Amino acid sequence: MAWALITGASAGIGAATAEALAEKKWDLLLTARREDRLAHLSQRLSSQHKIKCEHVALDVRLKSDVDRLAAEHGPKSIELLVNNAGLAKGIDKVFAADTDDWDVMIDTNIKGLLYMTRAFLPAMMERGRGHIVNLGSVAGRWTYPSGAVYCASKFAVRALTEGLRMDLLGTPIRVTNIEPGMVETEFSEVRLGSRERAKTVYKGMQPLTARDVAETIVWCVERPPHVNIQELVLFPTDQAAIGMAHRRD
Ligand code: NDP
Ligand code: 8X3
Numbered sequence: 305m306a307w308a309l310i311t312g313a314s315a316g317i318g319a320a321t322a323e324a325l326a327e328k329k330w331d332l333l334l335t336a337r338r339e340d341r342l343a344h345l346s347q348r349l350s351s352q353h354k355i356k357c358e359h360v361a362l363d364v365r366l367k368s369d370v371d372r373l374a375a376e377h378g379p380k381s382i383e384l385l386v387n388n389a390g391l392a393k394g395i396d397k398v399f400a401a402d403t404d405d406w407d408v409m410i411d412t413n414i415k416g417l418l419y420m421t422r423a424f425l426p427a428m429m430e431r432g433r434g435h436i437v438n439l440g441s442v443a444g445r446w447t448y449p450s451g452a453v454y455c456a457s458k459f460a461v462r463a464l465t466e467g468l469r470m471d472l473l474g475t476p477i478r479v480t481n482i483e484p485g486m487v488e489t490e491f492s493e494v495r496l497g498s499r500e501r502a503k504t505v506y507k508g509m510q511p512l513t514a515r516d517v518a519e520t521i522v523w524c525v526e527r528p529p530h531v532n533i534q535e536l537v538l539f540p541t542d543q544a545a546i547g548m549a550h551r552r553d
Contacts, residue, residue: 305329307330307332307381308325308332308386311336311364311386312364313342315336315338315490316491317388322349324519326353334357334360339361345357385424385435386437391495392454392491401453410457414460436479438464438480440461444460445483447459486539489514509543
């Protein structure tokens, strides 16, 4: 079976996507910064699903880490790259924000995705097989208050997906931008810096699960080769727009 490479596989959507792909018998190369979590998931998936599962601890912001990954694992037949590693930091307005938060978001969500794509796309083109799935967001389609820089980073993911599609026209390589609304993962805890505050984000409503997004990714990947799902927006039923959720209490 071909290999899928997932960034941000230590939690949330990335870990759920690893699980969903393992069920479909993909061999997996899992990456993120937290090695202990990757090791645990990798061990479980390989024994449970009888697949090959390897992991590498890396920071997608560091081109040297990405280059090392490509040098060591580039020869594998990686047919699917899920550019999932990403985050939001803070909810401050632009005039009050910590500029370190901007660096983290821009370096991870935009530059990390670009480094990974640049490192693994040429081999896909040589083999004539490949699919890149980017994790954008509804924040990459609609801007909201106190989210300008995170939104800008996800608008960039959308532009990069469209640009890649154009650059790859005439090749069999597919590119997909998945754009979820509210998904309950570690995302809000990372953004707000507190588990308690994160819980309030989903209070009284039913958000998407990481598994919902993972199954959507698998669906896109399993379309026939002549079908490219270019962008896909998915909201929870309880959310009609950013900042507009139906809450029961
Ligand atoms: P989580 O916080 O649960 O997971 C984020 C993952 O990204 C973790 O595995 C983390 O691993 C990894 N990561 C973060 N920074 C780096 C880095 N510098 N290098 C390598 N890995 C990194 O969040 P989600 O699963 O929710 O988020 C996944 C993607 O989905 C993100 O791109 C996010 O923007 C997007 N998204 C999320 C939504 C939501 O509501 N949750 C909605 C729309 C989009 P580690 O810390 O171990 O490095
Ligand atoms: C995450 C969704 O609405 O919190 O990308 O920005 S939102």
